[in-house]
Every structure is written in C-alpha cells, then in structure tokens.
Amino acid sequence: MAMKFSTKNFTDRTKDNISDDFMRKAVAGAQERLHGRRLDAAEELGNWEEWRSHGEEIRQHVLENLDFYLHQLSENVAERGGRVFFAKTAEEASVYIRDVVEKKEGKKVVKSKSMVTEEINLNSVLEEAGCEVIETDLGEYILQVDDHDPPSHIVAPALHKNRDQIRDVFAEKLDYNKTSKPEELALHAREKLRKEFLAADIGITGCNFAIAETGSISLVTNEGNARLVSALPKTQITVMGMERVVPSFEEFEVLVSLLTRSAVGQKLTSYVTALTGPRGEGDVDGPEEFHLVIVDNGRSEILGTEFQSVLQCIRCAACVNVCPVYRHIGGHSYGSIYSGPIGAVLSPLLGGYDDFKELPYASTLCGACTDACPVKIPLHELLHQHRQVIVEEEGRAPISERLAMKAFGIGASSNPLYSMGAKVASTAMRPLTKNDRISKGPGPLKEWTDLREFPAVGNQRFRDWFYDQKGGK
Amino acid sequence: MTGTIRNRDTFLTEIATRLGREPKLNVQKPVWKHQPQRAVLKDASADELLEVLRNQCLQIHTDLIETKLADLPKTLAEAVKLYGGGPLSLWKDERFDKYGLTNLIENEWPAENIEVNSWDTTLGEKNIELAEQANIGITFSDMTLAESGTVVLLSSSDKGRSVSLLPTNYIAIIPKSTLVPRITQAADLIREKIDNGEQVPSCINFITGPSNSADIEMNLVIGVHGPVKAAYIIVNDC
Ligand code: SF4
DSSP states (O other): OBSBOOOSOHHHHHHHHHTOHHHHHHHHHHHHHHHHHHHHHHHHHSOHHHHHHHHHHHHHHHHHTHHHHHHHHHHHHHHTTOEEEEESSHHHHHHHHHHHHHHTTOOEEEEOOOHHHHHBTHHHHHHHTTOEEEEOSHHHHHHHHTTSOOOSSSSSTTTTOOHHHHHHHHHHHHOOOSOSOHHHHHHHHHHHHHHHHHHOSEEEEOOSEEETTTTEEEEEESSSHHHHHHHSSSEEEEEEETTOEESSHHHHHHHHHHHHHHHHSOSSOSEEEEEESSOOTTOSSSOSEEEEEEEOTTSTTTTTSTTGGGGGOOOOOHHHHHOHHHHHHOGGGGOBSSOHHHHHHHHHHHHOHHHHTTGGGSOOOOOHHHHHOTTOOOHHHHHHHHHHIIIIISOOOOOOHHHHHHHTTOOTTTOHHHHTOOHHHHHHSGGGEETTEEOOOOGGGHHHHHHOOEEOOOSSOHHHHHHHHHTOO | OOOEEESHHHHHHHHHHHTTSOOOSOOOOOOOSOOGGGGTTTTOOHHHHHHHHHHHHHHTTEEEEEEEGGGHHHHHHHHHHHTTOOOEEEOOOHHHHHTTOHHIIIIIHHHTTOOEEEOOGGGTTHHHHHHHHOSEEEEEOSEEETTTTEEEEEOBTTBOGGGGTSSSEEEEEEEGGGEESSHHHHHHHHHHHHHTTOOOOSEEEEEOSSOEEEEETTEEEEOSSSOSEEEEEEEEOO
8 A cells, every 4th residue: 555545535535434433433432542541641650741851852863863873773783684775765665675575585474564664555566576465463454354445543553444344354355254252353363364474484564663772673562463573484674764763772762651651551562572683693583684674755855844843753643542633534534544633744745745735734723633742743833834835835725724624524613623722722812702703813823714714712622622522531 | 794784875865965964973862851761660669669560460461470489380380270281382591490490390390291392492493383382481581660560581592582472371480689660771771781792682572461452443352463361470589
C-alpha cells in the first residue's frame, strides 16, 4: 500500500465512512479507552509535563543534529557487521530491499508492523518480485487477509472491523470454522503465523527508535511478533524513517516510556527489544545478516521549515485518540496511511498538497492533539500553518471550512465539535463574540470566519467536553 | 566482521543543507534541562520495590510467586507442574547451579519424565526446534524493573532469544537483588558496559508479562505470538 490508498475524493471517502455505524462506534470506544488509559498512565507519573518537556528537548536536539546522529548510527551498525543503506526516495528503498531479498533467494517474508514500509509500498514491490509477504501484527494480518484493506489507525490498524467481519474473512480465506470470540480468532492467527515464522527466509521490521551510540534498533510490541521476525529468519531488514534516531540508551528509555504510556497507557509494552547488528558470534538465533534501510522520502524537505517539529513524532497516536474529527469520520476518510491530526499534518508534507490538501481542514483546531502529544508537537498550529501555505504560497483557493465540515456530515449549527471550543479561540475569541456567534476573527480563525459564521467557543474546552461525554469521568 | 554503508554522504549533506549549515562531525549531547525519570522510586528500598512489582504484576496478567533461596527448587518444580509440565527449555546459565537448581534439572525432572533442554550451541538450530516444542521456557532475569514489572534479558550464545519467546509458557526467575526502580537503571547498566569497553549484547529484551493484543475490537487477548502465560518467581536472596 502506498501512502495514498484511495482514489476517491475526500468528500466521498468521508461519506462512505460516516455511514459505517460500527466503525464510528468502534472508533469512539477505542478513543475513550486509549485516551483514558493514557491519562491514567500520565497522571500516575505526577509530573507528566516535565516528561513531555524532556521528550521534546531530546527530539528537538536530535533533529537539529540529525546528520551527526545518523552518521554515528551508521558507523556503529557497520562496526557490528550490519549493512546500512541510505535511501533518498521510496523507490530506492524498496528496490534495495527487493534486491537483497532476491540475492538471498528469499521466498517467504514475514513482517512486523511498520508504517514506513507502507509508505514505500514495499509489499507490492516484493510481491511483484514473486515473494510471499506476510504481515504478522494481528491487526495488519487481518487487513492483509481481507484483500489488503487499508489501516485506519496508526496503532490499532484494524480498528474499523468488528469480530463478525473478522470471523467471516477468516472463514473465507483461512478455513476458519470457530466463533467470533477474539480469543479464538487470535489463536487461529497464532497457529497459522507460527508456521510462517518458522518457514520464513526474510524478516522485515520497522524501527521505533534507533540508538546512535550503540548502533542498535528497537522494536516495541505487545504481541511479540517483532521478536519472532527478528529471531528466526536468516536475514533481517529493518526500515526506519530517518528521524527515528536517539543519541543513546539514556534518551531511548525516556522516549520508550513516553511512547508506551501515550500509545496504550502501559508503563512498558510486553516486549521492548533492542537489537544490535546481526546475531553475535556463537549465537544460534537472530539473523545472520542484518540490513538497516534509512529512508528520507520527503522528510529532509521538512527540515529547516516551519513544519520541522512534526519530525519529533514518535507515532504514538495519542493525538488520534483525542481528535473529535477523527472520532467522527474514522481513519479511512483521511485517504492516507497516516490518519488523525498527525496524518493531517504529515500526509500533505510527504505526499503533497495535490492529494492531501483537504486534510488540514479536517480539524477544528481545538488543540486537544497538541495537549496530548508526548513530545509537544504544536499540531493544531501546524494544521493552521498548512492552511496558510495552501492559501498564500500555493495560490490555491482556500477550502471552505463549511464544505469540509459538511463533508464530515457535521451540521453547521448543531454540532458539538464547534461548541466544545477551539483552544486558540477560547483565549483569543471572547472579545469578538457577539450574541455567542463569532463573525470576524483574527489569526487562526480568519479563514473560518471569512467564510462563515460559526457558534462561538464555549467555555468548555474539548478536554472537559470529552470527559463529560465519558460520563463525568 | 565489518558491515557496509551506502549512499551516506549525499544523504547527510542534504540534511545539513536543509538545516542551513555544514555537516556536523561532532556533537556533544547537551545536559538535559529535564530529568524526570531519575525521580521515580528514587530512594525506594528493595522491599518497597518488591511491593511495587507485586502490584504491577496484577496489571500485566503475570503470576508472581515469592520464595526463599532454600525453597527455590521446590517452588520451581511446583510452578512447572502448575503450568502443565515439560518439555522445558532453559538457558545455559551458571545461575541455575548457583541458585541450587542443578539437582532438580539433572535428576529430579528427568526421573519424573519431564524433558529438559538446556541451550547448547553445539546443537545449532536444533535449539530453536526444542524451544518451539517446549511447554515452558525458563530464564533468569538479569535486571528487574519494578515500576513496569519488566524482566531484562541480555542474550548471548548460551542465552538464546527463543527460550523466552517460543514456548507456550514462560517463567522468569527473579533474584530480589536484581530489582531496580525502572528502565532508567537499565540504561545506566548499558552505560557501564560501554564505559568498561564491553559490547552491548546483540539482543536485549525487556519483557513485561505474556504476549497480548487488543487488535480485535479493542478486546484484550492474552497470548498471541509469544508465550500465552507468564510467571515470575522472586527469590529472596538479599
Ligand atoms: S504527533 Fe505527537 S501525539 Fe501524534 S502520534 Fe506523533 S507523537 Fe503521538
């Protein structure tokens, strides 16, 4: 799957998804659970803000010195016998990987979850070369078995599917004849996939963080599939976005703590694995050959711009889990493998405004994403920035907020998304309100108010609204 | 054995250019303004850490069994029965002897027809097969993180990655002396190794309970690709 997976336009995509009742309930439920767990995990620490600030300073320092840390990383990977390939484009990356697989005469490839391999369209390239490619993360496996249904959430890719749909897919494609109980479905997948792990020649993984000082890569999962992918096949290929590097284990542990807490509300996930080079001398398991592919694919063009901070992202999906628009339209509406606020900021940068110009408008600028982000990316400001670039620099007609919101199926006056209040607005807007409607506003709200009147921001901020919705919690 | 690096220079020059400067050849890590991780369980005693671990085990669906050093063989034998017996897959690890388990491994289990396979590099890939067929994998914990309920395993040629991964169940033996507050101390341990001129192990696993997934309707399913059940045996050695 490439980054863009739909040829339908934004409005049609959104319509399709809003009419999917299960999906919408599933998204809402998942948001509440994940968000609640994240808050518990953050609260427990007592000083979450300080943790976020530390996460931010680490990520900013790395980006400012990215060439140095990638140099150090590659030196240390090579010193431990690994092979490093720097890929400027998606094609360079996928062709290199295909060549490695062909040279190894690899037939069966097992993969653990990796957004960047989706971005570089790796599966199709390998399949065209005659390989069998098997996704092993349970959610991704379900999607793959279901004729490559696209992911709808960066942490829980099959969120939009219910158990009966999964049972039907398994029955049709995998000779499954049991019930739709998640335990039974998962057991079936376990048994099928265990055989694949043992038979695979090539393991392909993503990389949550690479550690420059030691030349290590790390994999964070609950299922353990990434451990199997990196323990059993003879050749391991790890693909990382170039920004995913940290100086040393000291920073690694902080970012992992932020990631697991923010993504799933766990202090650590079941498995965090740090791998350095291929198997050591005398080792029996682990790969004989290790390749690290470091992918640019548009990232360097973000450096040095007002969007640089988006590269701080650690892909935790906390922003997705609090986003009222994501809640309403679901992941597929974004038409990009990256959905939610992070997707709305990142997809136009990596994939261009032509395909993704509506996404920055898929936001109420409420700021809940920014508040949730463990590395303090000012997401809603970046969304606003996109709108300005679209209008000013790209010379395109501004997209009407009203049309965007209409596309979400959100009635202009009746929707809670507006009244819950934009963060920008709740501080800046008061004096400009008359009769609880805003007619003209400066700054971020300009395009909105130029185009339409909309209900003024209530005193209730999104966060508070969210809790109220949850039943006073 | 040294590896290879391809396409690096242009790639990194592009980054430097975008950042508006020459490529950097040397960067000192700054003194971070924030260090919240150092405050977690800072002055906790071993007993306090144990209490934290106990509570955390409830969160991570992991059975916690506490025992005295002298009772460890009996406790481990019971735990193995509880989880359905052999075949067993073990690291080759001198701690099994140090903690008084040699008789259990070499005599008692075989006498009861419980198959025991200790990792043996001379057997090559056979080790993986044996681990895959094992009902229980057993390792020691090299470091134990109280906050998250995590055992840290440093792999080596005698300590295969598969033992804690492929068997249906997993038991970690945790000497109480290995308890530390959190993953911060694991990073410190690695720093120490680097300062001593040691290489970091090719695989470091931080394991927190059994494998699980919430990918189907956000329902937690315990036991997906890795072990279905996990148990920690804490040995009071300090
Ligand atoms: S932008 Fe922030 S909150 Fe969103 S996925 Fe990235 S790190 Fe997480």
